[in-house]
Amino acid sequence: MDINDLKPASLFHYFGEVCKVPRPSKHEEKIRKFLIEFAREHSLEAKEDEIGNILIKKNAYPGMEDRETVILQSHMDMVCEKNSDVTHDFLVDPIETYVDGEWLKAKGTTLGADNGIGIASELAVLADDSIKHGPLECLFTVDEETGLTGAFALKEGFMDGDILINLDSEDEGEMFIGCAGGANSTAEFAYNEVDIPKNYFFFSVAIKGLVGGHSGDDINKNRANANKLLNRYLSLLDSKYDLYICNIDGGNLHNAIPREASALCAVEMKDKENVRVDLNIFLAEVEDEFSVTEPNIRMELSSENPVDKAIDRETTKNLLKSVYAVFNGVFAMSQDIPNFVETSSNLASIKQKDGKIVIVTSQRSSILSARKNVSKVVRSAFELGGAKVCTAEGYPGWKPNADSEVLKVAVDSYKRLFGEEPKVKAIHAGLECGLFLEKYPRLDMVSFGPTLRGVHSPDERMLIPTVEKFWNHLLDVLANIPVKK
Structure with a gap:
């Protein structure tokens, strides 16, 4: 048929x-x-x-x-x-x-x-x-x-x-x-390129298989956000090893919950196997956390050819901490309509180009003042990390x-x-x-x-x-x- x-x-x-x-x-x-x-x-x-x-x-x-x-x-x-x-x-x-x-x-x-x-x-x-x-x-x-x-x-x-x-x-x-109504808040991190030391292990890590969906209709369904999960794993590595991030990319559209995200990274050669072990442990944890909503979640790690440059260390730490801290998901439920989401935010995309890392987020609310408030919450997390942030006028x-x-x-x-x-x-x-x-x-x-x-x-x-x-x-x-x- x-x-x-x-x-x-x-x-x-x-x-x-x-x-x-x-x-x-x-x-x-x-x-x-x-x-x-x-x-x-x-x-x-x-x-x-x-x-x-x-x-x-x-x-x-x-x-x-x-x-x-x-x-x-x-x-x-x-x-x-x-x-x-x-x-x-x-x-x-x-x-x-x-x-x-x-x-x-x-x-x-x-x-x-x-x-x-x-x-x-x-x-x-x-x-x-x-x-x-x-x-x-x-x-x-x-x-x-x-x-x-x-x-x-x-x-x-x-x-x-x-x-x-x-x-x-x-x-x-x-x-x-x-x-x-809604509005997008866009954060921009400027970074310097730095040389990566010799004898480092280069690898790519990717989050795949997430359900994704509409950042309005599906925001209350406890689906994983690929950008959040990738950042969480990278933050884990950064806390234990000498981590360099060469490239990061996740999500595409402001109104879609991101399904995939990836990064090209480097660590000291002695930590080559450790990052794989950490990935297996981390994946087991998130599989348990999202066992109902994300049955097909995957994380892939593969060795890559060396590159010359990476994001400077200060920006890396500010980026990882800001993305970790920024709010994502249901911010408030309606006090008037049962089971109705009033206010939310979606960490939609992370893109790297021309010496800048651009992060697009989307805030929604049925109450204008509440939408402005959650946009300010998102803005504050990024500004504390040193990012330049712009919130669009939005729509009613x-x-x-x-x-x-x-x-x-x-x-x-x-x-x-x-x-x-x-x-x-x-x-x-x-x-x-x-x-x-x-x-x-x-x-x-x-x-x-x-x-x-x-x-x-x-x-x-x-x-x-x-x-x-x-x-x-x-x-x-x-x-x-x-x-x-």
């Missing part, structure tokens, strides 16, 4: 078409062209703003012209992560999908259902004239994953609807009416509106279709809705979608039976949008 055999056929057809179009964050040129051509082929009005956001309009189904105008919204870009043993160029190659039981997956890469299934839903509605709906606008934004660039740049007057349905949620049966949260009219329609629809009450929730991840509300304060919004798991990692997968439920629910909501007041 492949994607063409799945139901609903029209929705999976368009998802398959979207998977063929490369769309990394900040490289949405091909998907933008695809959407404009789609609009032209279906004789639909389309426009594009200066940043690349696209709006496609469709007239109401006959007899429904008096309904409120609905905006369906999703983002064009996808997180591009792959396993280290997979050859894939996200700028050129299509996503290769396959069916594994009840799940749709990709071959060694992110699937891009976040938010490709949202794009496909909009296209399927636009292409089918038998679907009942009022006046419709479909908004496709750019660069949601790495900076919410499209939502930030969206201007007043680009769209006209009063109701917005965001299609970027990942738990079928749950309606989201609020989200966290979306305050829940319990009196939302479209929420009532969505909840009533779900109960009528499936005979059960949906969960109404806020989400710790960032959605573009907070930014839309700044530009369009009249908007009445709700977010829902099919069930996705492992997003932002090569383990990303979509639960096939929930796609049809999501689709039927979306169509019923569109058919029951109220008359414009």
